[in-house]
Amino acid sequence: MRELQRILPSSKSNARSSQPNVGDSKSYILVSKLAHEVYEKYVVDVNSAHLSGFTFVIISIVYLAGGKIEEELLWSQMRRMGLSEDKVNHLVLGNIKQSLELLVQQRYLQKDKVNGPEGNTMYYELAERTLDGPINDKIKEYVAQIVKKDNISLAA
Structure with a gap:
């Protein structure tokens, strides 16, 4: 188990630059120490793989936008993938x-x-959770591979 430092949104931290960028509540994540092959075989749930894919795609969009994206631009990118905000029964x-x-x-x-x-x-x-060292490194690596391979643009 690892504690994550809770951070304030950048707009709030800039407004209060004399205070640390950390909130009062604590967040924890469980980190697997299993070998990749063992983790894939015994832990990964194929029934929830779609949520992992959704998470990766959304985080990648925000990452490529510089770590922060206006809600409307995010929805614009999601609509390009067929995901709209009014879809309640995808x-x-x-x-x-x-x-x-x-x-x-x-x-x-x-x-x-x-x-x-x-x-x-x-x-x-x-x-x-996204900015956590090992997770952030993996995201950067995967996003860099995709961008390099497909020359992806976030233009609306």
Whole structure:
């Protein structure tokens, strides 16, 4: 088990730069020490592989956007994959909004509302579980392979 340092969204940490960028609550994750082959054979649940794929894709989109993305741009990218915010009965993922919210609850992402001249804008930002050293390194490695191979662009 490893403790993750809870972080504040970047807009809140910038506003309070004299305070540390750490919240009061604690988050923990379990880290497997099993060999990859053993983990794949005995731990990986093929029935939940779609959630792992969804998590990886969403985190990759946010990562490629610089670690923070406006909610509307994220939904725009998801719509390009056939995932819309009003889809409540997706064949594999079920309610898409709830699947995205689950990533926030699991601390892969965090949501932040920013007040601007045009009104409030919601952002998704990488959270501590994604920014954790080994996880972050794997994400960077996989994303780099995909981008290099397919020359992917986040243009809307």
